[in-house]
Amino acid sequence: MTTVIERFLHYVKFDTQSSEETVVLTTPGQFELANALVEELKALGLDDASVDEKGYVLAHLPANTSKHIPPIGFIAHLDTSPDMLGKDVKPQLIENYDGSDIVLNGDKNIVLSPKDFPELLNYRGKTLITTDGTTLLGADDKAGIAEVMTAIDYLQCHKDISHGKICIAFTPNEEVGRGADHFDVQRFGAEFAYTVDGGAIGELEYENFNAAGVKVKVQGRNVHPGSAKGKMINAILLAQEFIMKLPKDETPVNTEGYEGFYHLTDIHGNVEETILNYIVRDFEINSFQQRKEKLQQIIIDLNEKYGPERFSIEIKDQYFNMKEKIEPVKHILENAEKAMEAVGVVPDIRPIRGGTDGARLSFMGLPTPNIFTGGHNFHGKFEFIPIFAMEKAVDVILKIVEIYTAK
Template identity: 75%
Template structure:
């Protein structure tokens, strides 16, 4: 049986970076990894293994007991973030980490340092996997895939462990908010599920942001600069004026815990036209709606100043806080917490300052809290994951399955 670290190191070699273009159904690298997973699942002799046209992988481990046991699901996503390249990932393995700086890239002098990331010191003496400073690592969520696959492989090789039916799914395009667009709850068949898509060891999450994306478009007027007085309208400068209206203390870098934010993710433009892309996040639904209204009012205010149609805004909801759907079946959170404790992991129940496929699935009728993968600093070159945390994630998955078999 292949261990979880080796699986992970194989999977990160696939460039599965998402594309935010709505016309792209699934990127080529996601399809390639999906095909590999299908082959491996069939080698494990799981049942009804398939890859559909939308890039979803599903498979089933049948129950090995006649006892009535709830049908569980485990889900991870194939793609990595569009925020940084996932092409040519070259993992570095740091054995017996000494607690100091880790040189990721010599020529560029890129350091993974406990001065910037104090949590590193808690992993002194452990084995870490890092990037080489030029790409992200891909633990979000290839660590989750590796952990689920390793757990299923273990169960297939240990038939003495009783379990009910286990449903698996690996989804595309989670990082661009489309991970469940074509997910068939009926086809999946689980009563409830867990996404394995969290961060550091012990994380257990059943609350997440309400989320929306906003596009602000600015229409300018380009005139030759030699004769532009009183005529030119520079869309870039007007876009900056809109940015200046958004509260500076309500950005990701200034907020934590249950605090929401506005996040400018992209800006582009010329004198004639400019466009701003924002994401809007808040745990409280009323505050979430208020944030959207603040952005609309900013457009209205500047249109009064520069003329109607100079600014336009499009806001689309992306997902909602799954807490409302988890609360009626909160025993699934309690079971995950007990499973962690049983394998020596302290549960850290906290809100997700983001979202997972589980948020949308919960609103589709499949309550789906989120458990840790073990990774840190997702979506960038400072990403790392301790190998022992991946091993513990496998143990937690197995313990959850056993607990339901024994209940």
């Protein structure tokens, strides 16, 4: 049987960085990993494993008992974040971590330090997998894929363990918010599912942000600076005025827990035209609506000041808080909590300050809370994951299956 670590170290070799470009359905690297996973699933005996033209991998492990057991789904995503390079990942194993600074890359003076990331100190004596300081690691979500695959491998190697139908899916483009765009819930066939896409060991999540993407366009007027008096309208400076009208303490760096925010993710342009891209997040739907209304009011006020259509705004809802879809079937959360406790993991039920495929899938008729992978510092060069946490994630998946089989 292949270990979860062996799988993970193999999967991170695939460059599956997703793309923000809307014309891209799925990047070539995602298809490459998807095809490899299909072959692996078939080798494990899941004969119906397939990848479709959009890059979705689906497979089913049939029930091996006549007992009525609800079909359970486990989902992870193929892609890594576009925020940082995911090519030529070179994982480093830090054995028996002693709590000191970890030099990821001596040449570039890149250091993973508990001074910056105090959670490292929770893993003294454990073996960690880190980056080499030049790429992300890819635990988000190749750790999740490895954990699901290893659990299936275990069940296939221990056919005396009874279980119901288990539905497996690996989705593309989750990191750019399109992981559920073409997900076929009916074909997947699960009554409910779990995304294996969380962070530190013990995380169990069924609440997430309501989310919107915002594009603000500022139209200026460019004139030669030598004769610009009374004529030039500098779109960059007007964009700066828009930025300053948003509350400075409602940004990601100043918020935590259930606090929402406005996040300026990108600014580009020139005197003639400048574009601001934001994401807006809030757990409460009323507050979420108020945030969007505030942005629209700022546009109205600035257009009154500088002239009509100087500012324009486009707001697109991305996903909503899945809490309302999980609470009516709270047993799926409670049984995940029991599974963690049974394998010696302390459940840490917390809101997701982000989103997962499960957020959208829950509104598509597939209630889908999120369980941990074990990783930290996703999307960047300081990403790391403790090996024992990955092994515990496999145990939790197997225990969830066992709990539903025993009912």
